[in-house]
Amino acid sequence: MPSGAELIKKAKEQITEVDPREVHDLLSNGHRNGTVLVDCREEHEFEEAHLPGAVHVPRGHLESRIEGAARDKSERVIVYCASGSRSALAAKTLIEELGYERAESMTGGITLWKDRGYEVETPRRLTPEQRERYSRHLLVPEIGLEGQLKLLDAKVLLLGAGGLGAPTSLYLAAAGVGTLGIVDDDVVDLSNLQRQVIHTVDRIGTPKVDSAEQAIADINPGIEVVKYQTRLDASNIMEIIDGYDVIVDGVDNFPTRYLLNDATVRLKIPVVSASILGFDGQLSVFAPYDGPCYRCLYPTPPPAELAPSCGANGVLGALPGVMGVLQAIEVVKLITGSGEPLIGRLLLYEALSTSFTDLKVRRDPECPICSRDPESISDDEMGVFPDYEQFCAAAG
Amino acid sequence: MSTIRIPPVLRASTGGEREVAAEGADVGELLRALAAAHPATESQLFGDDGTLNRYVNVYLNDEDVRVLNGLDTAVKADDTLVILPAMAGGA
Numbered sequence: 001m002p003s004g005a006e007l008i009k010k011a012k013e014q015i016t017e018v019d020p021r022e023v024h025d026l027l028s029n030g031h032r033n034g035t036v037l038v039d040c041r042e043e044h045e046f047e048e049a050h051l052p053g054a055v056h057v058p059r060g061h062l063e064s065r066i067e068g069a070a071r072d073k074s075e076r077v078i079v080y081c082a083s084g085s086r087s088a089l090a091a092k093t094l095i096e097e098l099g100y101e102r103a104e105s106m107t108g109g110i111t112l113w114k115d116r117g118y119e120v121e122t123p124r125r126l127t128p129e130q131r132e133r134y135s136r137h138l139l140v141p142e143i144g145l146e147g148q149l150k151l152l153d154a155k156v157l158l159l160g161a162g163g164l165g166a167p168t169s170l171y172l173a174a175a176g177v178g179t180l181g182i183v184d185d186d187v188v189d190l191s192n193l194q195r196q197v198i199h200t201v202d203r204i205g206t207p208k209v210d211s212a213e214q215a216i217a218d219i220n221p222g223i224e225v226v227k228y229q230t231r232l233d234a235s236n237i238m239e240i241i242d243g244y245d246v247i248v249d250g251v252d253n254f255p256t257r258y259l260l261n262d263a264t265v266r267l268k269i270p271v272v273s274a275s276i277l278g279f280d281g282q283l284s285v286f287a288p289y290d291g292p293c294y295r296c297l298y299p300t301p302p303p304a305e306l307a308p309s310c311g312a313n314g315v316l317g318a319l320p321g322v323m324g325v326l327q328a329i330e331v332v333k334l335i336t337g338s339g340e341p342l343i344g345r346l347l348l349y350e351a352l353s354t355s356f357t358d359l360k361v362r363r364d365p366e367c368p369i370c371s372r373d374p375e376s377i378s379d380d381e382m383g384v385f386p387d388y389e390q391f392c393a394a395a396g
Numbered sequence: 397m398s399t400i401r402i403p404p405v406l407r408a409s410t411g412g413e414r415e416v417a418a419e420g421a422d423v424g425e426l427l428r429a430l431a432a433a434h435p436a437t438e439s440q441l442f443g444d445d446g447t448l449n450r451y452v453n454v455y456l457n458d459e460d461v462r463v464l465n466g467l468d469t470a471v472k473a474d475d476t477l478v479i480l481p482a483m484a485g486g487a
Contacts, residue, residue, distance in 0.1 A: 254482065275483040278404045282483055298482035302451040306405050306440060306481050348478070353414065357401075359455050359478065362463055 011088045015095065016104045018078055020113045023106055027052060036070040038079045039110075040090045045082065047145075049120040051113065054080070056144070059090050066098065068141030073100045080106035080113070124149055133220075134176055147336035148176060154335045157181040157244040159232060159260070161212040163320030164250030164274055164327060166198040171328035172248075173216040173223045177335070180216060181226040181244060184208040195317040232256055234383055237263045246331050249273040250324070254301035259383030261286065261294035265370050266377045272330045272342075274323040279316050279351040281323040284342055284361060285330050288370060291343035296364040319351055400430050400477045409436035418477075423456060424467030426477055441479070453480040 002010065026032055032053070039046050039054040046056045055069040059081070070077045077100055079087040087105040094103035106113070114120060123145065126134065130152075137143045143151075154177050158165045161184040172180060186208050188199040198215035199208065209227040216223050228240055232251070241247060241263060249271050251257055257273075264271050270287040273294065286293050326347070333339045348357040365371055369381075397417040402410050410416055416433065420426035427448070431438035443449050447467075454461045455478040461469050471477070 277483050280404050280483070297453070298451065300451045302405070302481045306451070346480075348480070350414070357458070357478065359458050359480070360460065362460060 008085045008088060011092045015088055015091045017107045018104045019107050020116055023078055024118050035076040035078060038069060038077060040079050040087055041081050047123055047125060049122045052119060052121050059086050062090055062093060065141055076102040078104050078106055081109045083109040083111050142338035143336055150335050151176045152178045155179040155244045156331055157241060157247045159183050160250040161208040163195045164324040166196045167321050167324030168248050168328045169212050169216060170198055170219060171325060172331060173220045175332055179224045179226060181228065182209050182212050183228040183232055183240060185229055185231045195320050234259060241269060242267060244269060246334050247271045248327050248331060255383060257294060262369050262377060262382040264288060265293050266374045268374060270334055272327045274327050276315050276319050276323050278314060279319060281319055281349040283323055283326050283347040284345065287343045292361045292363045293367060293370040295369050296367045297361050316351060322349060398426055398471050398473060398475045398477060400426060403479055403481055405481055406437055406440060406479065410434045420471060422471055423454060423461050423469045426471055451481055
């Protein structure tokens with residue numbers, strides 16, 4: 001049997017080794033042409049310092065996690081470690097056992113890289129408490145440490161602390177979204193408790209923003225909560241929403257939805273929008289200029305008799321739970337940049353038939369709002385639609 | 397027969413039916429067949445000039461008929477038509 005040193009020597013002969021200079025050139029010219037750079041060292045080594053843009057896949061988890069980092073086996077994968085030995089063995093495994101066509105090992109590892117004076121990233125760290133709290137996120141390659149840090153830095157505004165706002169605020173707080181703004185002017189009522197699971201019997205009569213703040217603190221005291229005990233309207237919307245990364249829309253009336261759309265297009269803030277009625281829910285992500293806006297989907301609101309949200313209507317208590325959790329997931333995807341957010345698509349959920357339907361939504365080239373330069377949208381135009389006065393009068 | 401899926405706000409006009417089967421060669425024929433079977437839906441779907449109300453979105457399978465051929469879009473027997481007015485409930 002060969003010695004360990006012989007095995008490593010042989011592996012280096014069998015694979016392609018790449019000099020740090022070539023990797024440096026690849027990174028510094030900005031376009032890596034699909035090359036995936038993999039750090040195969042242990043976690044504590046990676047956290048100490050790593051190459052810019054490297055993905056961490058420890059050698060001990062190579063087989064189980066590499067496909068999360070490099071899906072396309074024909075892509076070039078450059079593996080490095082501390083000195084080039086572990087990465088040579090890892091590259092050999094990738095080629096011989098996992099079918100990667102262009103797995104290579106960087107000569108001399110990060111040690112030689114640093115000796116050459118090339119830049120390394122020293123990542124921000126989580127506290128031990130955060131490491132434990134978010135451990136299940138850290139294990140998911142699509143989130144990991146990088147995604148968790150993005151979540152901790154993120155500012156998300158929730159419009160409403162009601163049926164949809166209950167699950168979104170709880171799950172986003174639990175996920176570690178660093179700042180949660182909540183807009184709601186209402187107080188907790190007994191009839192809310194059939195579905196608004198952040199509120200409690202002993203908080204009946206207290207403002208919903210205060211009750212939500214308490215529920216958030218109970219599950220994750222590290223979250224900063226910004227309360228707006230008011231109704232969103234034309235006079236305050238620009239001031240409230242400015243500076244947020246994502247807005248979660250669960251408002252219960254059309255005028256505010258149009259107003260929100262126009263303001264978020266102007267400020268280019270993505271909106272994760274859901275609505276519920278009876279046993280049916282709708283969900284979409286409106287990302288200004290990347291996809292359609294709310295007005296592209298619904299250019300005009302229905303007449304009041306077809307807009308039952310204006311009056312008191314029933315809803316299955318668990319329905320906002322489903323739709324709100326779907327919203328929370330879309331928010332996490334937008335913040336971490338993972339997966340394909342529901343942009344340009346409308347998801348319908350019909351609880352009675354247990355069916356999900358995915359419809360395509362196109363940008364309207366003649367959209368009165370998002371077909372234009374955001375700078376040109378004036379205050380007077382925001383939230384206006386053709387039959388606004390009539391609509392609001394009919395809706396009472 | 398094609399299937400027309402009825403949104404919650406129109407179900408009062410279809411006797412509570414969530415899906416209605418209809419016969420027709422194109423989207424317009426299907427919707428008119430629906431209006432004939434359930435007259436209360438007619439004014440909700442069509443304006444006085446016979447065109448589809450702008451606040452009603454209609455999808456053939458997963459595509460908005462407005463980016464297809466509108467009411468003239470041809471329909472196959474096993475297609476599904478989704479009628480979708482805007483909803484705004486959130487609380």
